[in-house]
Amino acid sequence: MMCLLFRNLLFAIGHFRHRCPSASLDFIVEPWFMGAGGEGPGGPEFKEWQAASEAKYGVKFATSLEDLPPPAAPRLALISGRTADNPRLLTESIAYGSKCIYLEKPGAPTVIELQQMAKEAEDAGVEVLMGYNKNVCKYVRKTREFAETVPGSHVTFVSNNAYENTPESLGECFERNAEGMLKNMAIHELALLVSFYDVSVDNIESVTADKEFSSLQTLPGPSGKDYTDFDKIKFTIKTKTGKEVSVAADRCGGTDSYATVSDASGEEAFRYYMPDEEDKKLVEELTAQYPTAMPYFFTQDPDYITVKERVAKHTVDGEPADGIATIGIAVETLKVAEYLTPILQEQLK
Numbered sequence: 001m002m003c004l005l006f007r008n009l010l011f012a013i014g015h016f017r018h019r020c021p022s023a024s025l026d027f028i029v030e031p032w033f034m035g036a037g038g039e040g041p042g043g044p045e046f047k048e049w050q051a052a053s054e055a056k057y058g059v060k061f062a063t064s065l066e067d068l069p070p071p072a073a074p075r076l077a078l079i080s081g082r083t084a085d086n087p088r089l090l091t092e093s094i095a096y097g098s099k100c101i102y103l104e105k106p107g108a109p110t111v112i113e114l115q116q117m118a119k120e121a122e123d124a125g126v127e128v129l130m131g132y133n134k135n136v137c138k139y140v141r142k143t144r145e146f147a148e149t150v151p152g153s154h155v156t157f158v159s160n161n162a163y164e165n166t167p168e169s170l171g172e173c174f175e176r177n178a179e180g181m182l183k184n185m186a187i188h189e190l191a192l193l194v195s196f197y198d199v200s201v202d203n204i205e206s207v208t209a210d211k212e213f214s215s216l217q218t219l220p221g222p223s224g225k226d227y228t229d230f231d232k233i234k235f236t237i238k239t240k241t242g243k244e245v246s247v248a249a250d251r252c253g254g255t256d257s258y259a260t261v262s263d264a265s266g267e268e269a270f271r272y273y274m275p276d277e278e279d280k281k282l283v284e285e286l287t288a289q290y291p292t293a294m295p296y297f298f299t300q301d302p303d304y305i306t307v308k309e310r311v312a313k314h315t316v317d318g319e320p321a322d323g324i325a326t327i328g329i330a331v332e333t334l335k336v337a338e339y340l341t342p343i344l345q346e347q348l349k
Helices: 013-019 042-059 083-095 109-122 138-147 168-175 187-198 275-291 295-317 325-348
Strands: 004-005 025-028 060-062 075-080 098-103 127-130 154-160 204-209 215-220 226-239 246-249 258-263 268-274
Touching: 025 042, 042 060, 075 083, 075 295, 083 098, 083 109, 098 295, 109 127, 109 325, 127 295, 127 325, 138 154, 138 258, 138 268, 154 187, 168 215, 168 226, 187 246, 187 325, 204 325, 226 325, 268 295, 275 295
Parallel strands: 004 025, 004 075, 025 060, 075 098, 098 127, 154 246
Antiparallel strands: 154 258, 204 226, 215 226, 226 246, 258 268
């Protein structure tokens, strides 16, 4: 059974059910659209979707976890709420019978909070796995495999979003994602670095921003409050153990993410996109089906399905969830994000 706590309606329940055979989506806890947000933007659409989901699939909707019955089967809680709410949602998920928790990135606003969450879950005997979908991406795997064949190779992971390059659009983005670029959009790439390139705060020898590519802005959000963040950032990390890897992220760069491999002379020898040609047909189908969703949801869809199915299967049979990041990886990733942010901001002044 699965309890889903969420803020963004990505795909219909039927889409989930057909592609995650190890789980059923039984409960949705949504306090905003079933409460104060019910009459605001998206509220009427949510009510329509709720009614259709209840009628067609029998999914039960609630405004809090305490409204759910005790689990009749292993319960997996998928927490995809506002980052600031995640510590409370994890506590509640444990209290109301979750065997395993799927926690969306970055997990918590700060390292201290995420460490406390990890300890709370460990003390309760509840496993927490993370929704870092790029850890299982095809383009990441193929890039790493190719890099191993190139002496002196250098890998760059590139992440793009499709926000409009206007102060209004970016200001709204900065406020909604107030934890900042490195804890939000680029956190997936940092998780790759922690998982596969020995990157940790203790093992970073140097980090260098690409000043020609990068941009740091202070913009007002919809509330009128100013927020300072990167709208795009590129940097290279060298580790004390001799590894070197780069990350680039651009809020207004488009819909595709990709990775490149350069040879020892700096010439690009390989580039692989997400989505590749094989996945573009699915992206086209989903775009037609959900025309108002952000385009990057569709490019990441196959990998999120992989993550969810592996976590769900693990919850049922206890076998290792291959390639899925643990909350320990998430803690180290958040440490790296907090460490890098002020350094990169200073380099861009």
